[in-house]
Amino acid sequence: MKKMAPPDETETTKVPLVYQQLHTLRPIFYQRVRPSPFGIALILTLVVVTGIYLSTGSSTHTTSLRSLLIASIDVAEKGGDKVREIRERDDNLEADSKGDTKEGAKMLVTEGDFASNREMVYPLKKAFPNVNIVSEERDEVVDDADIVPVKTTNAEVDRLVIGDEMVNVNDITVWIDPLDATQEYSEKLTKYVTTMVCIAVRGRPVIGVIHKPFERKTYWAWVKHGTNVDVFPNENIDDAIIVSRSHAGSVSDVARQAFGDGATVIPAGGAGYKTLALFNGEATVYVHTTLIKKWDICAGNAILDAMGGSMTSLYGANIDYTDHEVKNEGGILAARVNHASYLDKLGEILKGA
Numbered sequence: 001m002k003k004m005a006p007p008d009e010t011e012t013t014k015v016p017l018v019y020q021q022l023h024t025l026r027p028i029f030y031q032r033v034r035p036s037p038f039g040i041a042l043i044l045t046l047v048v049v050t051g052i053y054l055s056t057g058s059s060t061h062t063t064s065l066r067s068l069l070i071a072s073i074d075v076a077e078k079g080g081d082k083v084r085e086i087r088e089r090d091d092n093l094e095a096d097s098k099g100d101t102k103e104g105a106k107m108l109v110t111e112g113d114f115a116s117n118r119e120m121v122y123p124l125k126k127a128f129p130n131v132n133i134v135s136e137e138r139d140e141v142v143d144d145a146d147i148v149p150v151k152t153t154n155a156e157v158d159r160l161v162i163g164d165e166m167v168n169v170n171d172i173t174v175w176i177d178p179l180d181a182t183q184e185y186s187e188k189l190t191k192y193v194t195t196m197v198c199i200a201v202r203g204r205p206v207i208g209v210i211h212k213p214f215e216r217k218t219y220w221a222w223v224k225h226g227t228n229v230d231v232f233p234n235e236n237i238d239d240a241i242i243v244s245r246s247h248a249g250s251v252s253d254v255a256r257q258a259f260g261d262g263a264t265v266i267p268a269g270g271a272g273y274k275t276l277a278l279f280n281g282e283a284t285v286y287v288h289t290t291l292i293k294k295w296d297i298c299a300g301n302a303i304l305d306a307m308g309g310s311m312t313s314l315y316g317a318n319i320d321y322t323d324h325e326v327k328n329e330g331g332i333l334a335a336r337v338n339h340a341s342y343l344d345k346l347g348e349i350l351k352g353a
Helices: 017-033 037-056 065-089 111-127 155-160 182-186 245-259 271-276 294-306 339-352
Strands: 062-064 095-100 106-110 132-135 166-168 172-180 194-201 204-212 217-222 240-244 264-268 285-288 310-312 332-335
Touching: 062 065, 065 111, 065 155, 065 172, 065 194, 065 204, 065 217, 095 182, 106 111, 106 182, 111 132, 111 172, 111 182, 111 194, 132 294, 172 182, 172 271, 172 294, 182 245, 194 271, 194 294, 204 271, 204 294, 217 294, 240 245, 240 271, 245 264, 245 285, 245 339, 271 285, 271 294, 271 332, 294 310, 294 332, 310 339, 332 339
Parallel strands: 132 172, 240 264, 240 285
Antiparallel strands: 062 166, 095 106, 172 194, 194 204, 204 217, 285 332, 310 332
């Protein structure tokens, strides 16, 4: 039998040059991309942290509601100082119109509105840069060097408030009204004028601050934590319905139908003033039948909630204070006591309307 010749080694080992080059580079390639244990741990840590951040909306961004209350009192008073200074300085204060309300009343704005806004909004933004702040007014940007830092202590708060709450900043909306009752302000009816700050958490009002600049008096409350608001006992007085001066006539008819001919109707300016009237004995119920902005009512809503009262729409719905919509179109029914009874009486009239 004829023996087969051994294979030619030069033929069996002959491979394209490119494969030879890749084969030569392979150890280097593996050496360069092979991850170290430290690298693997770092990547896994980044993945976990990113997942937590995305699922919680940055859990590390929390703020103290106690600090927000102290700062809110401070800016409401500083804004009030500007409001008072400008009114007392300028006897012929000019007011510009931003448009008309549904009742045909002018929505006015003055130098006092803008000056107060600067004193209130920008210090809060600087102190709490991650908190969402909604204000009635818009004006020019303020130089950072001109912003006065907010106070971080308040003796009255220390005396009256129990505890603190740390809240994710994504759950907080701060509503600011730098000058409530601008119409009355321009007419020198200064008793109705207030500056207001409200802190809402997940849409519910929890802290309310109402400052009366011409009385130099500040009223505040924090739901479940404390308040400085005194209460005048009004359980045994007749119904007194406080309403807006701009449409007192139309509300008077509704109020007397709902609460009887003996009910007293009190025209007044400013939502802040009307809410506080429920505590000082001037009124028992606050009724507003048309659209109203949330910066007008949030602080009063918070104070009522803290004091066991209630503010709802005319149909009993809670008002949502997230910043998706600044308008409240369901009207207002507010009372410190007997809110459910007022709601029932008014509901019967509204059903027949």
